[in-house]
Amino acid sequence: xxxxxxxxxxxxxxxxxxxxxxxxxxxxxxxxxxxxxxxxxxxxxxxxxxxxxxxxxxxxxxxxxxxxxxxxxxxxxxxxxxxxxxxxxxxxxxxxxxxxxxxxxxxxxxxxxxxxxxxxxxxxxxxxxxxxxxxxxxxxxxxxxxxxxxxxxxxxxxxxxxxxxxxxxxxxxxxxxxxxxxxxxxxxxxxx
Amino acid sequence: xxxxxxxxxxxxxxxxxxxxxxxxxxxxxxxxxxxxxxxxxxxxxxxxxxxxxxxxxxxxxxxxxxxxxxxxxxxxxxxxxxxxxxxxxxxxxxxxxxxxxxxxxxxxxxxxxxxxxxxxxxxxxxxxxxxxxxxxxxxxxxxxxxxxxxxxxxxxxxxxx
Numbered sequence: 001x002x003x004x005x006x007x008x009x010x011x012x013x014x015x016x017x018x019x020x021x022x023x024x025x026x027x028x029x030x031x032x033x034x035x036x037x038x039x040x041x042x043x044x045x046x047x048x049x050x051x052x053x054x055x056x057x058x059x060x061x062x063x064x065x066x067x068x069x070x071x072x073x074x075x076x077x078x079x080x081x082x083x084x085x086x087x088x089x090x091x092x093x094x095x096x097x098x099x100x101x102x103x104x105x106x107x108x109x110x111x112x113x114x115x116x117x118x119x120x121x122x123x124x125x126x127x128x129x130x131x132x133x134x135x136x137x138x139x140x141x142x143x144x145x146x147x148x149x150x151x152x153x154x155x156x157x158x159x160x161x162x163x164x165x166x167x168x169x170x171x172x173x174x175x176x177x178x179x180x181x182x183x184x185x186x187x188x189x190x191x192x
Numbered sequence: 193x194x195x196x197x198x199x200x201x202x203x204x205x206x207x208x209x210x211x212x213x214x215x216x217x218x219x220x221x222x223x224x225x226x227x228x229x230x231x232x233x234x235x236x237x238x239x240x241x242x243x244x245x246x247x248x249x250x251x252x253x254x255x256x257x258x259x260x261x262x263x264x265x266x267x268x269x270x271x272x273x274x275x276x277x278x279x280x281x282x283x284x285x286x287x288x289x290x291x292x293x294x295x296x297x298x299x300x301x302x303x304x305x306x307x308x309x310x311x312x313x314x315x316x317x318x319x320x321x322x323x324x325x326x327x328x329x330x331x332x333x334x335x336x337x338x339x340x341x342x343x344x345x346x347x348x349x350x351x352x353x
Contacts, residue, residue, distance in 0.1 A: 022256055026251060048259055048262060122241050141242050166203055169235060169238060170199070173231075
């Protein structure tokens with residue numbers, strides 16, 4: 001896909017290259033933004049801004065870095081700017097009923113089988129995780145547990161991602177124990 | 193290998209990423225160690241809960257259409273901004289030209305006034321000298337011709353060619 005996009009850029013077909021690029025990367029950019037911002041609407045707005053930046057910068061892209069590395073770097077920087085902007089604004093408590101309702105409306109944190117109790121625990125546990133662990137674990141599961149893709153999106157070596165994931169899981173187990181669930185629902189494969 | 197070191201191996205085992213050669217050793221440790229068995233069970237539960245809970249949010253179906261609109265608006269804005277900058281540049285240039293022209297005109301008036309004053313004084317001197325009236329007329333005529341040539345050089349050039 002990247003080769004095709006590059007070929008079109010070289011041929012001066014900026015519009016066609018951009019269309020291909022959007023189709024190929026929109027979910028990834030959105031997922032990365034969502035993992036960093038925790039807000040679906042904001043993540044979508046940021047994804048729009050990212051692609052607009054890419055559109056403007058595309059004539060100057062000469063393939064120095066891989067296209068995906070370039071796109072993910074733009075996404076991370078745009079999200080970080082947004083996070084900085086947010087931190088300078090007055091904060092809203094996550095325990096605010098309106099915020100709870102908004103969080104419950106996020107599909108990424110809803111249960112597929114309509115079992116709100118267990119899912120709510122995971123959401124609350126994730127909210128307790130330090131940001132660097134929370135982001136990597138959310139992105140890892142959004143990316144269907146693909147280490148390589150997660151590492152590329154975060155701009156980190158794979159070893160760092162593995163190490164962060166390991167620490168995040170241990171932290172989640174500690175949080176679960178503290179919250180009174182010494183044992184999380186066991187996987188059927190490991191029962192007995 | 194102690195239990196702390198074993199934990200990362202257990203993660204790899206659950207993710208089917210543990211090299212086959214190490215698998216038997218970890219499984220043997222799990223069979224013997226209650227602590228690691230509990231860790232493995234809890235980890236498997238956590239993995240299942242996370243995989244069930246963290247679902248990729250769906251992008252709005254109108255995402256691409258909205259983006260296209262924004263790109264179009266940005267391009268139009270860019271075009272409008274270009275035109276606006278061009279218009280601003282031309283206005284500034286015209287203002288500068290006008291200013292320069294004003295200075296040129298002032299300098300021309302000073303030059304002509306000095307030319308007329310010196311010429312007038314010379315004609316007066318000649319006219320007042322004994323028998324110098326004819327010379328004053330001739331000199332006055334030449335001076336007038338030179339003045340006209342200096343004031344309208346373009347017309348003179350056109351007449352000449």
